[in-house]
Amino acid sequence: MNRTRIQIAKADIVKHFDHLPEHVLKLKEIRAILASQRDFWRLAQSTTAEHFIAFLKEHAKLKEIDFPFPQRAERCYVWGEVPLLSILLSLKKNLYLSHYTAMRLHGLTEQSPTTIYITDERGISGSGQHERAQLGQAEIDLAFSRPPRVSHNWVEHAGKKIYLLNGAHTGHLGVATEPVTDEGGQEVLARLTNLERTLIDITVRPVYAGGVFEVAKAFELAKDRVSINRLVAMLRKLDFAYPYHQAIGYYLERAGYKPSQIDLIRRLPIEHNFYLMHEMDETRYVSNWRLAVPDGF
Template sequence: MAENYYTQNKSEILSIVEEQGFMSTLDLDTLLKELKDKRLVSLSLSYDDFFSKLLDDELIMHSIKIRNVVKARYTLRKIFNIYDFTYSLESRSFFPMFTSLNIQGLSNFREKFVFVSKERSQRSDFKSKNIKQDAIDNAFSKKPRMTQARDRINGFNVVMLESNNTEEIEIIQYGKYKVSSVNRAFVEVISNIQYFKSPEDVIEQFRKIKDQLDIDKIFDVIKKFDFVYPYYQLAGFYLEKIGVNKDKLNIFYEMKSTLKFYTVKNKEIYSFDDHWNIYY
């Protein structure tokens, strides 16, 4: 009887599964309950038997290992979509930085690197903001650290990040995905420069889309991120370099500290911009 129900309704069942895209084992179990409610499969059909039937009907598994935990997703779709796959890996996730810009058609920079992020449910308290120059100099003399939460799949480098809780400021809906707006992506990129070759590459990419940027919204994102380091002046430095008139950057200049800051860590020789107090 279980076999007959599945066989009789196979076309509809497989259409539903394919429509779901990438699914976890929990998603498949929930779907089985829904199919039973719709009387598309027998009430006696076990999860193992249901899963076995889907495998017979060419259910595909794709997986990556993140911090020694295998994240497997199942689909009937023959064409692999990296964004659909990575978006399914975490609930309440979004695409940050250049991945967001690439999805929005604003860039194709480092498109083989796919960043997916989620915000912590509670905001973490940062250390004291009474940071001293020698602490900054010491931190930026060291090689940058990158997350170990990454793996490769189908030629893509998947990097999973976690950010502080910012109440999703400037996270927008773009089609079926949540992504960082161009303004949030700008702040994410300049504060995670270790993932993007060099400041010069970042400047080149944002120069192409500078008219998409909103100075006030960038300021609001930096304020909400509540950085320990002096990122207002770093943002002003980058915005001037990408072609924004210095006269429009007063809100950043007014927040400039006496501290000298850096575009990137562990550079052999730096130049210095005394207007923004930035080593670059």
């Protein structure tokens, strides 16, 4: 039986893909490979990218994976075995792991979350300074009497609920690339928020971190590793409209941080009453941070 040209070239094609620096590819990258190698592999002009992909899916180790996110579906092609975190970070440029996922990778939770959070930062937009100038007690009270905004941009994949969050522009402040160990025990080179940025993000969005009890636990577990100087510098740069530093100060105090560390937060202005989380029923008031927290917390 006569073998087709693509069958004859299979060993060379497999070798080429094996030696690629990245094993998660988009359609345009596979098209580029086919275009650049077609003559060397002696493939017929009638071999389209679709034919090429179909052949590699059936006869080699290419897998097509769809992530039908409501805001924009993503598709990628994976060569061989690649950890899920690496696949997710390859879906778009400059994505990073955040919130509960960053907590787990930094050892800031004793749980095993079944949700993965990835952030896609928005580009530069207008300054939020005007909003900050107009933010009074009535606006804060109203905002935190309502449920928190929660993204609906998620999919289920491999037993995980994967959120692709649309993050505010921060210039990727506190985002680092470092080796981490995924749930399967594999080492993955991942982009994720560093310790200080993670603690800030989960204070701002406890709903993406397993709730305020998990956030409090994260502050306890970070105690010997976190730099409060770095955290405060980051807070100043992020320049939130809401006084999240009051919540951070409370978490530090609750976790038994040194007075000298807590004092770094106290230097930031405390001008309004604030809330640890949205839509609390029974609360108690922590006067030194001007903060309402859940009763019994």
